[in-house]
Amino acid sequence: MRKRHGPDHVTRMIRHLQRVHQHEMNRLLQQYDIYPGQPPLMFTLDREPGRSQAELARELDIKPATLTIMLNRMEKNGYVRRETDSQDQRVSRIYLTDKGQAAVGEIRESLQTLENRAMDGFSDDEVLLLKGMLARIRDNMKSRSEDEQTT
Structure with missing residues (x-):
């Protein structure tokens, strides 16, 4: 396999793409x-x-403390509310508020617009091929990381 260096290095391109995507998503x-x-x-x-905070943290693969910060911020902004579980007073159940429900559709639309812009000019077959290649890169990186953790 040919070694790639400089601006055409694949992981460099991925990092750059992630930064551009992040900037657009923030906007x-x-x-x-x-x-x-x-x-x-x-x-x-x-x-x-x-869903409970513990369930959400597990499903989203984020630390419970990080989720608490996210929920506090979203609750302050009126997007979510917490309710004590009727069966277990130690558990908080999380729900979207009406404002949160309304925002979900608009956010989905905004993110779909970003996706459409990114994939502009690609055929359906090219998009499938790209997804497959990106999944392989992800799997290569994960398996390498897991191998290093077990040695």
Whole structure:
């Protein structure tokens, strides 16, 4: 395999693409006072209201303390509410508020606009091929990381 260096280095291109994507996503989400890590949480709560903080942290693969900070910020901005579980007073169930429900659709639309812009000019087959290649890169990186952890 040919070694790639400089600006055409694949991982460098991925890092650059991630920064551009992050910048655009921040710009789109700014109008809702939503931070980039929050849409996946909102989409999960839209699909499955009333999840516990522990369930959400596990599903979203984030630390419970990080989730608490996210929820505090979203509660302050009126997007979520916490309710004590009727069976277990130690557990908080999380729900989107009406404001949160309304924002979910708009955020989905904004993120779809970003996706459409990124994939502009690609055929459906090219998009599938790209997804497959990116999944392979992800799997290569994960398996390497897991190998290093076990040695």
